Each structure stands twice: as C-alpha cells, then as structure tokens.
Amino acid sequence: MKNNTFKIGIPLKYDDNGLITAVAQDHLTGEVLMVAYMNAEALRMTLKTGIVHYWSRSRSKLWKKGESSGHVQTVKEILVDCDGDALLLKVEQKGGACHTGYKSCFYRTADGDIIGERLFDPDEVY
Amino acid sequence: MKNNTFKIGIPLKYDDNGLITAVAQDHLTGEVLMVAYMNAEALRMTLKTGIVHYWSRSRSKLWKKGESSGHVQTVKEILVDCDGDALLLKVEQKGGACHTGYKSCFYRTADGDIIGERLFDPDEVY
Numbered sequence: 001m002k003n004n005t006f007k008i009g010i011p012l013k014y015d016d017n018g019l020i021t022a023v024a025q026d027h028l029t030g031e032v033l034m035v036a037y038m039n040a041e042a043l044r045m046t047l048k049t050g051i052v053h054y055w056s057r058s059r060s061k062l063w064k065k066g067e068s069s070g071h072v073q074t075v076k077e078i079l080v081d082c083d084g085d086a087l088l089l090k091v092e093q094k095g096g097a098c099h100t101g102y103k104s105c106f107y108r109t110a111d112g113d114i115i116g117e118r119l120f121d122p123d124e125v126y
Numbered sequence: 127m128k129n130n131t132f133k134i135g136i137p138l139k140y141d142d143n144g145l146i147t148a149v150a151q152d153h154l155t156g157e158v159l160m161v162a163y164m165n166a167e168a169l170r171m172t173l174k175t176g177i178v179h180y181w182s183r184s185r186s187k188l189w190k191k192g193e194s195s196g197h198v199q200t201v202k203e204i205l206v207d208c209d210g211d212a213l214l215l216k217v218e219q220k221g222g223a224c225h226t227g228y229k230s231c232f233y234r235t236a237d238g239d240i241i242g243e244r245l246f247d248p249d250e251v252y
Contacts, residue, residue: 079236
C-alpha cells in the first residue's frame with residue numbers, strides 16, 4: 001500500500017473543539033508511543049503525505065510530528081474505533097516519539113519509575 | 127504486585143471537564159483495546175479496586191467497565207505520559223472490550239474493512 005492512498009471511509013466524530021483523539025502505536029512492536037489530537041486539516045495532511053500531522057493544542061497550530069527533531073511518524077495503518085471518535089495510528093517511528101528523548105511518551109509508571117528506553121538527548125536535538 | 131497497590135506518584139493534568147484520556151492495552155498482546163476517559167473518582171476507584179473504571183461522557187456517570195457485560199478490565203500496570211495528561215492502562219481484558227462484540231474497539235481500518243476479532247454477540251450480552 002502506498003502511503004498516499006489512505007482514505008477515511010467511516011464517519012468521524014470530532015469534539016466541540018474540532019479535534020479527534022489519536023493514539024500512535026509502533027506498527028511492529030505494538031508499543032504505544034503517544035496520545036495526541038488531530039483536527040480535520042491534520043488528518044487530511046496525514047492522509048495526503050503518509051506522515052503523521054497533529055493539531056498542537058498548546059501551540060494552536062498544525063504540527064507535523066518531527067518537524068523540529070526529524071523524528072517523523074510514517075503511517076502504516078489507520079484504525080477507527082467503534083464510536084468514530086478515536087483513531088489508532090500504526091506507525092513507523094523514526095527516532096523517539098517523546099520530546100524528552102524517550103521512545104514512547106509513556107516512559108513512566110504511575111509510581112514514577114522510569115521504564116522507557118531513552119534514545120536521544122533533547123538538548124542535542126531541539 | 128497486588129492490584130490494590132497502584133498509586134499515582136506523578137502530577138496529572140485533567141482537562142477543563144476534569145477528565146484525563148486513558149488508553150487500554152492488552153498487557154500480553156499489546157493490542158490497543160479502547161480509548162476512554164477518567165475523572166479523579168474513576169481513577170480513584172480503579173486504583174482502589176484494580177478494576178478499570180471510566181467516566182462515561184455520554185451517560186455522565188462513573189462507569190465500571192464491564193458492569194453490564196462482565197467484560198471487566200483488570201489493571202496490570204499504569205503508565206503516565208510525559209505531559210501527565212494521558213494514561214496507558216495495561217490490562218487483562220475479560221471477554222471483548224467493545225460493546226459491538228469485538229475484542230478491541232479498533233476493529234476497523236479507516237477504509238471500513240473489518241479486521242478485528244469478534245468474540246461475542248452483543249444481543250446475547252446486553
């Protein structure tokens with residue numbers, strides 16, 4: 001499947017802010033990498049380019065994941081949940097997903113133990 | 127680890143509605159089962175009982191997952207993301223997570239193809 005052939009054939013429900021929750025998962029290992037949000041434009045750009053784009057809620061702008069770090073996410077598969085209000089993005093993650101340098105943003109247990117794999121030093125990347 | 131020993135040692139950020147996003151993942155297979163939301167009370171009940179509780183946005187009530195179907199989720203591990211605004215729940219899923227009868231709520235590709243495993247007939251369960 002070519003990356004630019006993704007289509008959405010299922011009605012999606014965006015929330016009151018025009019956003020839909022997106023979970024990125026490593027397509028090979030199954031590791032959950034991050035949770036972020038897309039608006040319709042971010043999804044359109046993701047489908048068009050095959051590279052994941054989100055909507056940054058903190059910066060209120062379209063956010064090509066990896067635009068600063070080079071740690072882009074290439075889409076392998078997109079799944080939609082039963083309610084149509086969440087997406088599961090199976091991706092190939094270049095470098096680490098997390099801005100802290102870890103492979104996954106979920107690098108800590110609730111207790112605070114660090115269990116994630118650190119791949120880079122953010123001071124050298126950003 | 128006993129199920130009732132989970133603690134949250136990391137500050138969490140709830141959104142304007144008092145909710146935090148929670149992703150449930152099968153602790154053995156890595157399959158992402160569902161995305162839902164917790165308020166502080168749902169999280170407290172989850173920590174206390176070791177059984178996942180969410181906040182139902184559609185019903186505006188505390189929701190013990192599986193309360194009708196018996197398809198409960200037993201917590202194995204809770205991870206917190208870098209921003210403290212999303213939880214990853216590694217769970218043992220009894221039966222199917224999805225009210226449609228599938229193991230995972232993400233049983234469809236964006237194209238609409240059914241790829242999930244159907245475990246039960248909802249008409250017989252609800």
